[in-house]
Amino acid sequence: MSSEFHNAEESPGFTLWQVTNLWQKAIRMALDPYELTHPQFVLLFSCKWLNERNDQAGITQVQLAQHAQMDVNVTSQVLRTLEKKGYIKRSPHPTDSRANVISVTGTGDEIASKAVQAVEAADRAFFSGLGSDVGQLNRLLSQLAKR
Template sequence: MKSKPLPTSHSGPSDSPGFLLWRISNNWQREQRAALQLLGLTHTQFVMLAVTTWFGSQEPLTQTRLSQLTGSDPMTTSQVVRALLANGLFVRDVHPTDTRAKIISVSEAGRDIAHKAIVVVEEVDRKFFAALGEQQSSLVFLFQKLLDKKSLTE
């Protein structure tokens, strides 16, 4: 009898949820990247811009808070914030209650591109996940469950 090439409980990569998620994520990211490139944004820039547009109207956002809301590491957040500031899509102001902190908000140009980008991203999502049909809501539920579990361990 021939032994498995790897000590795994899976019969092969197509049975591994992690491997499948990695492949799906790569395909989805490739499509998002191509669509957002037309707007001059990376996907990470889009996420930071969209989250700042969404939550910035509800609370003063510091760079640390933006990192938390996006699930991005602080170094990536810092680099993306600098790029969005340099491109005129973000502005930085004094925090209303903490004079040591700066708040990040979306500029008028940033708001305009965020509105265009969300339409593009959601269209890519609609096409990408269309094969799931009615099961799409189950996938979202399962993703949320995985994120909730992760949040509990952090």
């Protein structure tokens, strides 16, 4: 069986895979000083961001997983690690006995604030070659994400 593509560069999936690997390497390097994996960073910063927009009332694990578009079981495992590091706290939900409220600790807030600066700098550097086309890339990626 042969591919419909004459060159590997014609395959959008293959190209996306290559670019994703390069970008993930840049993000890993940015997060290394904070001893965070990329999923840990995404959930920690998302928790901070969502809580700030929710008047620090706390968010549930399901809300966090939905926001990050991450599997609930994976979210639970990553949150367990963040809790062990002292970056988040899980407390019983006041009205739903099946849920926990996730909040960021002071240490977690500090790490998340520093790490997001490093990640955003890595993003700027990585995507700088696109110049003003970054907005178009964001629109196209958002279009794909809505599937």
